[in-house]
Amino acid sequence: MAISFKQIEDKLKTEAKGLLETGKVSLVLAYGKGYDEKHPMPYVARRPSDADNIVFNEFCTHNMARYMVRYPAGTKMAVAVKAADSRAVIQLIQEEKVKREDLVLLGIPAYGMKNPKTGETIDSKTTCGLYNPVLYDVLLGEEVHGQPVVSPYDVLAQYEAMDKEARFAFWKKELDKCIRCYACRKACPMCYCDPCFIDQNKPKWGEKSPESAGNLMYHLTRFHHLAGRCIDCGECSRACPVNIPLYLFHKKVAKDCEDMFGQAAGMSVEDKPVLVNFRVDDSDKILE
């Protein structure tokens, strides 16, 4: 059964209007018109009349959890969340960046989302591959069922099988393309540090101009900072103007964290992020 994006859009509008009218929230993070159909934009509705500007279609890939951390603590807000986006919200709750009670989550079961750049359908190859939000207050539509369940880590096999030199060459070629526009960190719901380590001058962690060494430092450290936190929404890679498959590295680190610590990011508000946690009986084998 195909999802009707129009129906979701209508429900989003109604919910947003209701929430803003009753004053339950002071803003709604959703999507609005861009310069054409294929490029909807993040949109913040603040007045009930703003709700009419909300749109939803298969190109609304942005992770709106990204914008929650911009508002002062305690701001009551509603957020439109697709599957991975809801995991980002959960992760941000775990990190005490937002409080559950301040949020109204408008869950969107979305199947058949498309990458506006390539027109490809987004699935487990570039994201976590879930279709239903993990956490929500209102579900705007019926849950998606009956889609094949594919591990989001399957796509890694061919890269894991490469020998070290080939893998190094692969990443060097990819990371050398980086123009350091920082769209990846801007799109990422988990990149909220101010300042980002790479913008610091004392100490200066890496070269700031777009060249091999600085790019390597920026990306390896960013992959590390997202370990156990990246919820595999794939937004970083879709935002990248030079199409670096950042999601591959993030997936690999997520997979390793899941293997080593037995917990995936953003699946339960009860969890603690794996790297600010430990078990006394963690095995030394993980260091081998």
Next chain:
Amino acid sequence: MSFEPKILGIACNWCTYTGADLAGTTRLQYPQNLRVVRVMCSSRINPSFIFRAFQLGADGVLVGGCHPGDCHYNTGNLYARRRLAVTKKILEFSGMEPGRFRVEWISASEGNKFAEVVTEFTKQIKNLGPQTQFKISQ
């Protein structure tokens, strides 16, 4: 001339660094390829230190901390164990030879173990040859 690797050692003040001192005062012999930096705890080690060390020309990096359960700050090395395990995985997936990075728990009384680990790790790095992948060419 034979290859003499540069190895960065990062040792926690309370165990491994003291263990290194003990190795020195008991006049144990070990290769001089290791340059040790002292930190207060293994959990002080920012993973970027390790990436940066490789960029600035280290052929290997050895991290030393107290045995789990013995950390001076009780739980520092339990966090560090998880964090550095991730660092290792990231190095490996980037294509770096994982054998160039090692974490060892060495207590203040284990001067012997310190000397053994350094000897063995130095040999390993010698076999791997110079690290060129991350190194920034001057």
